[in-house]
Amino acid sequence: MTATSQPKNPPIRSDWDAAQLLFATKSLHGHWHHDRAFGADVDAQSDTQNAPRAIVTDSRKVSRGDIFLAIKGDNFDGHDYIQTARDLGAAAAIVSTPVQADMPQLVVDDTKLALGALGAHHRNQFADLTVIALTGSSGKTTVKEMLGSILKRIAPTLITRGNLNNDLGAPMMLLELAAEHRFAVMELGANHIGEIAYTTKLVRPDVACVLNIGSAHLGEFGSREGICQTKAEIFETLDNSKTAIVPDEDDFAENLRELAGSFTKKVIGFGKSDVTAKNIELEAEGSQFVLAIDGNCVPVTLTMAGKHNISNALAAAACAHAVGISLEDIAQGLALAKPAKGRLVSQAFGNHELIDDTYNANPHSVRAAAQVLSAKSGHKIMVLGDIAELGDAASDEHFKLGKAIANTGIDQFFAVGEFADDSALGASLEGLSAQAFAHKAELLAVLKAYMASKAEPCTILFKGSRAMQMETLIDALVKE
Structure with a gap:
């Protein structure tokens, strides 16, 4: 198992030499820690002598000649994988603390800030x-x-x-x-x-x-x-x-x-x-x-x-x-222009239409999505997962969302998550048929039965915060 920074990124191809790296990280007191000069191993390989060197933060993506930048996150530490990067052909590593590994290491005060300094230096070119x-x-x-x-x-x-x-x-x-x-x-x-x-x-x-x-x-x-x-x-x-x-x-x-x-x-x-x-x-x-x-x-x-x-x-x-x-x-x-994946993307599902708006969610985008759904034909169903990062206002915000959704003119509302009761209550008080569920599996079973009971085609819009992974409901429906 190798470490990976979040978010994941592909190797970034750009020709870096020792002087450029030092210059870009001078504000972070960058200095080289190893007897062998940076690039000696790479330059000795005739087939990679002129290969561009990439800054890589995911040890699994290292290729010969790349520079591995060790990021420390909440659940991982790239410094633990310096040797792995070396074994895969990394020419050097950027670290905040020198590590026992047979490779040149550029030591900086903070590798996260070093990544920023390198990005800024590159942009300025x-x-x-x-x-x-x-x-x-x-x-x-x-x-x-x-x-x-x-x-x-x-x-x-x-x-x-x-x-x-x-x-x-x-x-x-x-x-x-x-x-x-x-x-x-x-x-x-x-x-x-x-x-x-x-x-x-x-x-x-x-x-x-x-x-x-x-x-x-x-x-x-x-x-x-x-x-x-x-x-x-x-x-x-x-x-x-x-x-x-x-x-x-x-x-x-x-x-x-x-x-x-x-x-x-x-x-x-x-x-x-x-x-x-x-x-x-x-x-x-x-x-x-x-x-x-x-x-x-x-x-x-x-x-x-x-x-x-x-x-x-x-x-x-x-x-x-x-x-x-x-x-x-x-x-x-x-x-x-085309919508990005998970941004109001429609697909046919038998006689029904599924709208995938699951990329992420906040109160503003939920209201906008409900308006889009209200303009559709057939029986209109909204499936909403919790909205994250609302702090102490979460319960009240979900309640207000339920009321707003009800006033768009849709036909049915299903909510799932910790605050599903709040949004369903808000919708119900405005006269919209609404149900709340603690778990997606429960919601899915009810949704399938509900769709099967309707003689007319249904349009179902799925939305929720990224953490809710509401697209799994669409995947489950399509798979079955």
């Missing part, structure tokens, strides 16, 4: 790169995909993969930058104050966007005001040559505009002011609208359902406009 960074309580993944669809049509673009958006993931993504890239879309998340401030300094965005301020991670930040302050950290490296993007229709719109304005005069709003949607036509599988920017208009067709995705499209359009992309290219990119 690309003078022609344009970086867009985005954060928010919901919609980050969708806007990231929309932006990727727009920008990749113009030039090679690096986009944050999966959930690599934290203090480990962001530098991992920066290390994947290559000479061909002209754009980078970096998603920045946070579960504590100061995390976005840290990753923003590594990323140094040319455009920084806050999508919205919801109640995700309310337990960590204490209040929505705290969340607003944390998300606004993304503006801290801006100056008047760079651009901030803010939501016009958010409860904290004025706060965000003021905070952004303290760093740059270039502030673009989406929703009501600078970037807007007119002539909106919502459909079950998508929408059509007219995108308006600076008095110019272009029709847009989205294949992503829900009014909230129009807001996401406006955010993506604002970011693309800020880096000089034409309206026509923005419209074409948006038309080609």
Whole structure:
């Protein structure tokens, strides 16, 4: 068994030599600990003499010539696997404490911070790169995909993969930058104050966007005001040559505009002011609208359902406009954008339709998903797992969610988890038929029987926080 950092990442190919590594980690007092010079073993191998050296944090992914960076996590310590990395051909290791292993070791004060320093150093090598960074309580993944669809049509673009958006993931993504890239879309998340401030300094965005301020991670930040302050950290490296993007229709719109304005005069709003949607036509599988920017208009067709995705499209359009992309290219990119896995992805199930929205959840996205479901045909069923990280407000937030879901006009509500009773009670008080379950297996049995009892086709939407793994219910249905 070998150690792995979280989140997992593939080997990052970039040519590092001893001097570069020392320079990048000088603030962490980096120094070499071994008699043999770094790279001696690699250079002795004729077939790998010119092989690029990767920074690898997962010992299972080490190839000859790579540099193994030992991360210490809550449940693992990469330092325990230095010899494993050596046996697989690692040319050197980056450690916080020297380890008994026959290989060069770059000793630094903190290997997590070293990963950040290496990512920042690598990002700084690309003078022609344009970086867009985005954060928010919901919609980050969708806007990231929309932006990727727009920008990749113009030039090679690096986009944050999966959930690599934290203090480990962001530098991992920066290390994947290559000479061909002209754009980078970096998603920045946070579960504590100061995390976005840290990753923003590594990323140094040319455009920084806050999508919205919801109640995700309310337990960590204490209040929505705290969340607003944390998300606004993304503006801290801006100056008047760079651009901030803010939501016009958010409860904290004025706060965000003021905070952004303290760093740059270039502030673009989406929703009501600078970037807007007119002539909106919502459909079950998508929408059509007219995108308006600076008095110019272009029709847009989205294949992503829900009014909230129009807001996401406006955010993506604002970011693309800020880096000089034409309206026509923005419209074409948006038309080609596809939802990420687990983001309102539909599939047929006999006569029924299953909607997988299980990637993650927060109160804002749950309400948006219920609105999408309400626009569907047939008998409409919502299956909701617990929403995590709501702290002391969890019971009340779930109760309010149940009430909100009931008022969308769906037909049946099933809830599962610790707070299922709260959300089911809220729905029931508003007149919606609702049931609560402690375990998914119980819910699945009732759901199958319920679907079988209906003569008309059903549309079933599944949602919940990542920890609930609500996609397992879909997998179980399809498998059977």
